[in-house]
Amino acid sequence: MxxxxxxxxxxxxxxxxxxxxxxxxxxxxxxxxxxxxxxxxxxxxxxxxxxxxxxxxxxxxxxxxxxxxxxxxxxxxxxxxxxxxxxxENQERRKEIAASSAERHREARNERQRVAGREFRRLNPAAAREEGRMRAALRRSREQDAGVNIDRSDWKALIDLFEVGTCIYCGTEGHKLTMDHWMPVSLGGKTEVGNLIPCCKPCNSRKSNMHPIDWMKKAGIHDNRGSGSITILEFLELTRDAVIDVKGMDTPLSKFKRKCVKAQYGFEVEVVK
Ligand SMILES: [Zn+2]
Ligand SMILES: [Zn+2]
Structure with missing residues (x-):
């Protein structure tokens, strides 16, 4: 003592x-x-x-x-x-830090994810197909959870109402118009008026699950106008705010992507059996 x-x-x-x-x-x-x-x-x-x-x-x-x-x-x-x-204890500050870091790294991270995804699909075609099926199923269930409030006939009526005959993004005529989620479902976008854009299949595929801001940069859309007979904003302004919280998925591809992103480009590609 x-x-x-x-x-x-x-x-x-x-x-x-x-x-x-x-x-x-x-x-x-x-x-x-x-x-x-x-x-x-x-x-x-x-x-x-x-x-x-x-x-x-x-x-x-x-x-x-x-x-x-x-x-x-x-x-x-x-x-x-x-x-x-x-x-x-510092929720506001934490949100600020997360937002600014996401902003800074988004473009680079997306590019790494795209590279990793291509590499994965090349090496694991069967697993990639399975991944596609899982994603489709997950997306359907998310849409259900999110209370999908539009069906095919509503969608058709909406396109007719606004006389949209061309792809809103690229202005191409004569394509069958597909339903694009302006904010992708994987980033919390809902299947509802205010988040859906009629566009051609090529634009829809190119846009994939890109954030609207990344897509606008890639497609060279500077003023939200698009090139069709109606602007993106006009179309979206019908309703707004369609963000739900989506939990991260855990599939072989998403795990692989996370790993690749963590390791920057220095990853060993593993083959899923
Ligand atoms: Zn003392
Ligand atoms: Zn298009």
Missing amino acids: KICTMCGLEKPVTEYHSKKRQPSGLSPACKACVSAKGREYYAKNADAVKGRAKAWREANLELDRERAKQKYEANPLVAKERAIRWAS
Whole structure:
């Protein structure tokens, strides 16, 4: 037992940090008092402390990363818990960070996913077909969950009403018009008026499950006008807000893509048996 110089309480030696320079080999103040003092100092000097820490990290990028990794590996559960706690206490900030990081990496990530997807399909044609069936089934069930509120005859009536004879995206005439989800179902778009665009099959396939913004860039659509007799905006303005929360899928292809994306391009392609 040892008396703490700060709180004056007698505590077992395990309640003291070790300190080699002290004759006893222990810190004069107990752990609780030391950390309380630290908290008090931090409360008064948070900006200065953060600034110093940040400056150090920036000057020692490699070392900082290595230490963070060691710390995480020593106790991943604690690190995860801390991250979850931080996220739940800082929800607004967390959303901001996620949004800006998604924005920054979206184009590169999509490209990596496309490369990975092509490679997967080339090597695993049978698994890719199965994937297609699973996706179609999942999409149907999502549409059901989302309360699909349009059927084929509504759709036809809508096209007639607006006299849409050409593909809204490319202006091609004479193609049979297909139903495109402006916001793809995989990104939360619903099958309902306000999220559906009549377009030709080639445009529909090219657009695939692209985010509208990526698609506009790719197709060279700058002002939401498209090239047909009616603008995309006019068509969509009928109703709006069609976003549902969609959980990530777990199929061989999506796992493979995640892995490839994580590893940037340095992946070994594995063959699914
Ligand atoms: Zn104490
Ligand atoms: Zn088209």
